[in-house]
Amino acid sequence: MSKLEVQGKDLCLNGEPVQLISGAIHYFRIVPDYWEDRLLKLKVCGFNCVETYIPWNLHEPKEGEYNFEGLANVEEFIKTADRLGLYVIVRPSPYICAEWEFGGLPSWLLADRNMKVRSYYQPYLDKIDTYYDVLMERLKPFQSTQGGPIIAMQIENEYGSFGNDKQYLAYIKDGMEKRGIDVLLFTSDGPTDLMIQGGTLDGVLATVNFGSRPAEAFNLLQKYFPKTPNICMEFWNGWFDHWGEEHHTRDPQDAADTFANMLSRGDSVNFYMFHGGTNFGFFNGANHDEKYEPTITSYDYDCPISETGDITPKFHAVREAIAKHKDIGELELPDPIPKKNYGTFELKQTINLFDALSMISFPVRRANPESMEELGQDYGYILYRTKLTGPKKKAPLTIQEVRDRALVFVNQEFQGVIDRWKNNTIDIEVPVEGAQLDILVENMGRINYGPNLKDIKGITEGVRFAYQFQYDWEIYSLPMDNLEKLNYKTNDEQISKRPTFYRGSFQVDEIGDTFVELPGWKKGIVLVNGFNLGRYWEIGPQKTLYLPGPLLKQGENEIVIFELHEPANTVVSLIEEHKLC
Structure with a gap:
């Protein structure tokens, strides 16, 4: 039995000062067969702790239906880390960001158009309570206070980047504690006044996230919490990619030098990411600053361990930084995983999709085109079909608030793309006998960060031919799971x-x-x-x-x-x- 606590400006384990050198590895982005390989590489690099998020949408894909198997077997991942002698930091916040679909929130929350996430809104809190009744019961036995490896847990994630609802934060904290969570609780936020003021909670350890200038970030943390240890919960050593961009990289030595600077100061650090993995399926997220930017399938993140588990130059640079700071022994790597050309x-x-529709979907009839969430669909594609009466002269077809990319067909002939970027309309005409209009919409990933988090998918308002809204739709859900x-x-x-x-x-x-x-x-x-x-x-x-x-x-x-x-x-x-x- 052990407990991580804050004593003055020290982080202490069983009363003795400890420096956490942690690396982020997300079990849900790695096939379970490789969990041990990735965790072993973390340990031989010199780290003493692994950190992972827990995505709500993976574990409760449908409301009231829970999944803790395969990629979702978080308990087995924790057991593996424990067997290898690693501490574990768990971030089970309802919201995790993580460039993950909807920041880990389940899409079914959005079936209620009035839903207000990440706030003291009772319908939202009720959903969290039901989920936490299940999740915390599974995590509770793995706490260090019960002989397990979990030494700390997060109550929300970068909340100051979103809001300042302290009542909400307190509710999450209290909910964890009343369900038997008694390890050290913390928050993590970016290093700005706005973020730290909004995201921290009295009586809860505050940590900061950044990629450079640690002294500046920690000085700001100390301004608000002058008697707290310096902990970087996310040291961004690389970055993620959106479709249409170049792959992001960061000089290995630059990342290692910044890391070494924190180690020499005695700061505790969580290396984000140590190994990124893959956004399998439809689980990639998206950003929306000036425009919508979906994240690619790879979550390589330019890490010390690549997406495919390979050792990179950054691994060696980081290990050298740790080796100068403490004795980590000789490098003994697990056997390399073979690569094959088949x-x-x-x-x-x-x-083709039109011939396949009756095999993998069935239509529902609605006056208005409804969103994926309103129809109980989480990911994939959705097809909207209606009959256009004729004749009609050529005019613009407009989709009001399409999320995210629509292919338009008239009598099953492709007309073009309408999307949430710059392709707003397509000109079509309707012959005297009329025509069948099909609109296939792709959900390219719900936004995972920022004020546009409530990202409903499909056709979210309506379809107009010229100025006239079109009604009477057949809608086919296509989650691509059958x-x-x-x-x-x-x-x-x-x-x-x-x-x-x-x-x-x-x-x-x-x-x-x-x-x-x-x-x-x-x-x-x-x-x-x-x-x-x-x-x-x-x-x-x-x-x-x-x-x-x-x-x-x-x-x-x-x-x-x-x-x-x-x-x-x-x-x-x-x-x-x-x-x-």
Whole structure:
């Protein structure tokens, strides 16, 4: 039994001063087979602690339905860290940011258009209470006060970047404590007056997050809390990427030098990220400052351990910084995970989305186009269909508040894209006999940070032809979680101008990690043996999708691609190199 406490300006474990050298690793971004590999690399780099968020939307995907298996088996992750002799910091805040879909909040909260998240709003608090009744019961036995490795837990995440509702923060704190959480509780915020004033709570340890100028950040922390230890809960040593940007990198020595400076001062540091991992499936988040910016599938973050688990120059620079500060012994790494080239092959089986609709969805009829959340859908795509009477002269078709990117079809012929950026309208005309209008909307990831957090998906207001709103819609939810129901056809002209599912197979003799390269493909998702690897988009910077070996099996493996546009070919390569540029 042990307890981490604050004594004056010292962080103490069982009464003895301790310096936490922690690294962030998110269990939900790594296949469970590799948890031990990543945690071992953290330990041999010289770290004594691992930090992880807990995303609410992963653990309660549907209201009242809980998931703690596979990628969501947080208890097994904590047990693994404990077995390796690492302390654990857990951040189970209802909101986590983390460049994760909706900042970890479950999408079903938004079925209530009046929902007010991250505030003292009783309907929101009621949902948290129900979730925490389940979650805290699972975490409670792993606390250091009960012989486990968890030494500290967070009550909210960078709350001062969002609001200043102290009653809400106190409610979360009290809710954790009344459910048996008795380890050290803390908050973490950016190093500005506004953020620290809004996000901290009397009687709770305050920490700061930053990527540079530690003395300046800690001076501000001390201004508000002059008797508190200096703790950086997120030292940003790299950064994440949005679609259409270049891959972010940070000089390894620059990151290591800033880190070493904090260690020499005696500060405790959580290295964010030590290993980033992957936004599998539809779990990437998005930012919205001047415009909507969805995050890519890779969460490499330019870390000491790459997305694929490889040692990087930053690892060695960081380890050297720690080694100058304390004895960490000789470097003994686990055996490297093999990378494999499984060759190039064609996906010859196809079925276009319009032919597939009745196999994987069923329509609901509504006067108005409703959002995903109102229809009980979390992620993926949604198709809206109506009949346009004719004749009508050419006029603009406008979608009011589309979230996020819509493909427009008239009589199943592609007309163009309307999105939440600059593509606002498409001119169409309707023949005398009328026409079928189909609008396929892609949810590209809910916003995870800032004032636009309430990011409802689909068509959120209405559709206008000229100035006239259109009514009487059939709506098909397409979460893409039941594609085993598809019946494919093999033909010589498999390339389609419509959104299409392409299926193929490849042989595996020896299992290893590999990377899906998609030359000539435009935009979509890739599933291997039913597991959604995530999104691809030709605009980059990500040019390959990481395919971890544990998702493969010896013998025949299935690959399915849902492509929104017309690809140049149907060729896929499985190569040994990950391409981020």
